[in-house]
Amino acid sequence: METEALALMAAQSPDAVILLTPVGSVVHWNNGADAIFGFTADEARGRPFSELVIPVDRIDEQRLRFDEAIANGASTYESVRRRKDGSLLYVDVSTRVVRAASGASFVLSAEKDVTHIKVLRDAKLMEARFRDLLESTPDGIVMANPTGHIVIANSQAERLFGYDAGELRGRSVDMLLPERYRTAHVGHRSNYFLQPRKRAMGSGLDLAGLRKDGSEFPVEISLSPLRTEESAFVMSAIRDISERKRFEKALQEKNQELASANQAKDRFLAGMSHELRTPLNAIIGFTGTLLMKLPGPLNDEQQKQLRIVQSSARHLLALINDLLDVSKIEAGKVELSFEAVDCGAMVGEVLAALRPQANEKGLDLRIQAPDLPIIVRTDRRALSQIIFNLAGNAIKFTESGGVALTLREDDVDATRCIEIRIDDTGVGIPLADQERLFGAFARVNSGRPNAPEGTGLGLHLSQKLAELLGGKISFRSESGKGSSFSLILSER
Amino acid sequence: MAARILVIEDNSANMALVRYLLSFSGYVVLEAEDGMQGLEAATEHHPDLIICDLQMPRLDGYEVLARLRARPATANFVIVAVTAFSMPNDRQMVLTAGFDGYLSKPIEPERFVSQIEAFLPAELRALDRSSGD
Numbered sequence: 001m002e003t004e005a006l007a008l009m010a011a012q013s014p015d016a017v018i019l020l021t022p023v024g025s026v027v028h029w030n031n032g033a034d035a036i037f038g039f040t041a042d043e044a045r046g047r048p049f050s051e052l053v054i055p056v057d058r059i060d061e062q063r064l065r066f067d068e069a070i071a072n073g074a075s076t077y078e079s080v081r082r083r084k085d086g087s088l089l090y091v092d093v094s095t096r097v098v099r100a101a102s103g104a105s106f107v108l109s110a111e112k113d114v115t116h117i118k119v120l121r122d123a124k125l126m127e128a129r130f131r132d133l134l135e136s137t138p139d140g141i142v143m144a145n146p147t148g149h150i151v152i153a154n155s156q157a158e159r160l161f162g163y164d165a166g167e168l169r170g171r172s173v174d175m176l177l178p179e180r181y182r183t184a185h186v187g188h189r190s191n192y193f194l195q196p197r198k199r200a201m202g203s204g205l206d207l208a209g210l211r212k213d214g215s216e217f218p219v220e221i222s223l224s225p226l227r228t229e230e231s232a233f234v235m236s237a238i239r240d241i242s243e244r245k246r247f248e249k250a251l252q253e254k255n256q257e258l259a260s261a262n263q264a265k266d267r268f269l270a271g272m273s274h275e276l277r278t279p280l281n282a283i284i285g286f287t288g289t290l291l292m293k294l295p296g297p298l299n300d301e302q303q304k305q306l307r308i309v310q311s312s313a314r315h316l317l318a319l320i321n322d323l324l325d326v327s328k329i330e331a332g333k334v335e336l337s338f339e340a341v342d343c344g345a346m347v348g349e350v351l352a353a354l355r356p357q358a359n360e361k362g363l364d365l366r367i368q369a370p371d372l373p374i375i376v377r378t379d380r381r382a383l384s385q386i387i388f389n390l391a392g393n394a395i396k397f398t399e400s401g402g403v404a405l406t407l408r409e410d411d412v413d414a415t416r417c418i419e420i421r422i423d424d425t426g427v428g429i430p431l432a433d434q435e436r437l438f439g440a441f442a443r444v445n446s447g448r449p450n451a452p453e454g455t456g457l458g459l460h461l462s463q464k465l466a467e468l469l470g471g472k473i474s475f476r477s478e479s480g481k482g483s484s485f486s487l488i489l490s491e492r
Numbered sequence: 493m494a495a496r497i498l499v500i501e502d503n504s505a506n507m508a509l510v511r512y513l514l515s516f517s518g519y520v521v522l523e524a525e526d527g528m529q530g531l532e533a534a535t536e537h538h539p540d541l542i543i544c545d546l547q548m549p550r551l552d553g554y555e556v557l558a559r560l561r562a563r564p565a566t567a568n569f570v571i572v573a574v575t576a577f578s579m580p581n582d583r584q585m586v587l588t589a590g591f592d593g594y595l596s597k598p599i600e601p602e603r604f605v606s607q608i609e610a611f612l613p614a615e616l617r618a619l620d621r622s623s624g625d
Contacts, residue, residue, distance in 0.1 A: 288601030
């Protein structure tokens with residue numbers, strides 16, 4: 001009768017009452033153990049106790065306690081257990097060695113779930129110590145113990161997740177996470193307590209918080225371990241980043257819009273170029289056939305007028321080409337390929353191309369260059385375009401005298417400088433025009449009768465190209481006394 | 493004997509210009525107003541050289557090229573693109589596609605015929621014939 005009563009007591013105790021073999025295998029597993037740990041007696045029987053409910057980081061401790069019980073006959077301690085679902089709980093354990101009538105010995109372990117009591121006790125301590133401090137930070141702060149239960153949450157956190165004051169105390173932190181994150185989170189948490197370290201905001205993944213009403217919001221979380229005499233805790237600072245996510249999304253959309261607007265612009269420019277060239281082909285072409293006198297002879301006036309048509313058409317073509325170049329530079333789409341370029345040879349080529357124009361006006365065209373070749377690493381096409389432009393301008397704006405190109409090299413503070421200077425004896429640039437000389441469509445002398453025509457983009461383009469090459473164009477000029485343009489390329 | 497040159501060009505003013513320059517130099521000019529006509533004319537007449545615009549209704553120049561190159565009988569035709577597409581990449585694109593040459597519009601009337609003649613064997617150049625006159 002007494003045995004039966006004892007058996008009944010053991011079976012019906014709200015605490016877990018477990019009988020283990022001396023090597024720790026489960027022999028008996030009462031209803032209380034089922035309720036606390038989630039394993040049924042059938043599931044538990046015959047399996048090692050430590051495999052069932054001891055968290056990885058507690059295995060050594062458990063072994064120590066178990067050996068202690070065997071050696072001393074009894075042992076009482078507080079520890080952490082893991083339920084079948086992976087969640088952790090605190091238990092008060094009382095163990096003793098018992099001997100059966102057969103003479104075989106067993107270990108009897110009575111384990112009481114003290115998770116809630118412990119959390120409330122911790123909460124009280126932590127409240128007293130940290131409440132004021134936590135209320136003073138702008139972020140939501142949640143502190144949890146190693147079993148993942150909230151010991152303290154500041155009011156910012158309560159507001160963030162939609163809970164009343166104190167409502168979060170003692171609850172599992174998992175309830176602040178959407179369902180899909182929870183399983184992984186349990187794993188993360190036990191790893192975290194094995195190797196606690198500071199993890200800053202923004203170093204994490206895209207995380208979401210779950211409000212009491214079931215809605216989610218994007219969060220950024222930083223973690224830091226906090227060790228007190230009583231226990232280890234983890235402090236999470238939580239920031240709602242909905243606003244920032246919205247900005248980021250808006251910014252991303254804006255970027256996409258800009259990119260497609262840019263593509264549309266490129267297509268438009270290419271299309272425009274194509275459409276303008278098509279009629280220019282017939283204009284320049286037939287003006288050419290007439291001037292070549294293929295259909296028959298021309299009188300002087302016809303020839304003069306056709307020359308005007310031809311130069312105007314060519315001007316229009318130059319304008320289209322320059323505009324395309326400018327828009328390419330502004331869109332950052334110029335592809336440069338740097339290679340060793342012989343400056344002297346390049347200047348010579350450009351002058352050879354321009355010589356007919358100079359001869360036509362009776363101008364003296366000359367180069368001054370050192371005997372040794374000056375080699376510079378640069379983009380051939382861009383450099384040639386700049387020299388062509390500057391020298392072409394010089395010839396265009398000079399009626400008598402000449403144009404001189406000077407090439408020289410100098411070292412300034414360990415930097416190699418190459419100067420290509422173009423001096424002319426032309427009309428010069430009025431002081432009033434000098435400031436805006438490199439602007440787009442900054443045509444000077446436009447008020448003068450018979451002023452030479454330009455696209456108004458040549459210098460603008462040249463300066464931009466010079467900058468791309470790591471150089472600069474400067475000038476000195478006096479109205480009526482000629483100009484001097486200087487391109488300086490520096491090489492470290 | 494001067495070459496027969498097929499010009500595929502949808503813009504009538506530009507067609508008139510090319511026709512004038514080539515016939516003036518003594519070439520026989522065959523004309524097609526779009527890619528489809530050009531393809532048919534090329535297949536039927538086997539011209540000595542084809543000058544082809546790129547942007548055209550029905551079949552564009554690239555498609556004409558691809559279809560001619562796809563058939564053994566027309567695969568080796570000499571085809572020069574003459575186009576107002578003159579962005580820096582366009583020449584590369586045209587040559588990569590398999591055209592034998594690229595000339596950009598506006599053409600230079602003083603040089604156009606000699607540029608085209610560079611793609612003809614000596615015996616088909618009109619200059620040889622006129623010098624023999």
